[in-house]
Amino acid sequence: MLLESLDMTVALVDDCAPATRPYESDRARMAAVYSLPVRVPEPRVLEIRSAGDNSPRLFRASDVACVPAHGLPPCPPADAYDLIVMHRTLDGLSGHQDRGRAYESCSSLLQWATTLLSPLGAVAGAVSNRFAGWHPGFWGRSTSHDGGWLAAQNCEQLLSSTSLTNAEVFGVHPTADAPLTILSLHSRTYRGHALRELRRRASAFSRAGYAARMLWHATGYGRHLHRDLMFWAFRT
């Protein structure tokens, strides 16, 4: 396999045919999603965390760097990484700062990460969507990651402020902590991808719910209102 998640051993404890279900656990699927842009068989991985994020590493052999309250993380052990993961790291940079300052912190962090990438290496991450609260399905529903302050366009702008290329932003379903689907938010292809995905999951909805979602995606509103966003971009 390309990258091994710590949690894949948990998935292997499943009662039947363990080896055939490597993506059973949420964390295994998180690791798999972040592995998608990787282009080498045994990548060196750096996870950049918010201060105070003590969750287990996503990847068995990754290095971890924590963002301090002010400034950039200390230099990690390796010179270059094939994959740098920022799972909700940019969300955490908004605390105690005004929006402009938080934006600058994100940009600095991404630029710092870029300097650590090997050629063709990728930065991948997830953030809460600033506009998720506008989705009728989320009204009145609390989530563990309320208070997103970045939208898809912000992610694109942040990535383009670095020397990274081929940036792509996705909507994640249902959440970045338990991903099942990522949909490219590129305006020319989103509608087709979203409608196909909706048809695939049609049996999960009532007829009225299905019709409402069809309308939602067909009109293009759905593109802006995913709960979480994922992004990646590459060093040339």
Added chain:
Amino acid sequence: MIGAATTALTRLGLIEAGCHPRFSVAISRGSTIAADVSIDPERFLHIKGSAHASLRAEYDATLRAVAVHRSTVPHPVAHVVDGGWELLFSEGRRFSLLDAAALHSSTVSAALLDFLERSARAAEPARAGGHAEFVRRSLQTSSTPIPDDLVRHWTGDAGVRVLDSLDAVQQHSDFTANNIGVTRAGLVVFDWADFGAVELPGFDLATLLLSLTGFEPARVLRLLSGTDPSLVRFAESACARLNLSYSGFRALLPLYLAVFLALKSQFATGIRHKVAAALAHVGSARITH
């Protein structure tokens, strides 16, 4: 995977070098990753990727299926091994999922009957003891326990006699509603990995009907007893096209449910428990020959 897929698309001449195709990706709770990639505004490809298992056998099975079922099968484009990934590229199709209500559509039910009949046309006499051996192996090695009395019946003399009387039919073997799409041109059937894995006649019909009940025990029981009017009419028509007696088919349904459960060891725990519950529920209502 995305890098390997992009490289493969370039090598296959489907995109220009340096092109940046747009992907959407679905990760099931199983072992594969599925992606759709837009080639141009009108056309997309479906990619199945695995870093854990070979997809070569599935590619070959799909090619065999195309020979029988033609346009019902999304045309396989390529099988690629690169960068630790096995990738299966096939033609993308727009479709709506099949649901129980679709059987009320004469167009859809006719397309389903044609599909089932196409498989049945290639029926051959079964190898002596072939079905019995397959059933015994499936039931006894199932990772989800199969009720003892059902195993005893179908591995005993009476059950083996019934199995020996059946032809062998190469079928899809996972012909459930979520693998069937309805398009303007007819049906499209996905996931041919198990094509030919089960040769028991009527198995595809059984999995179709059982999946349309949602494997809900009460509905499965109604299907078994022939009291679900929404499914009975279709089942009778299908049996006629398959040269099976309807009563004989109903008698085989519990066995087919058990074989399906035994084959689907890689299903998510939830659905396995659901199918197992349905099987336990119908156990006491077994129909005699």
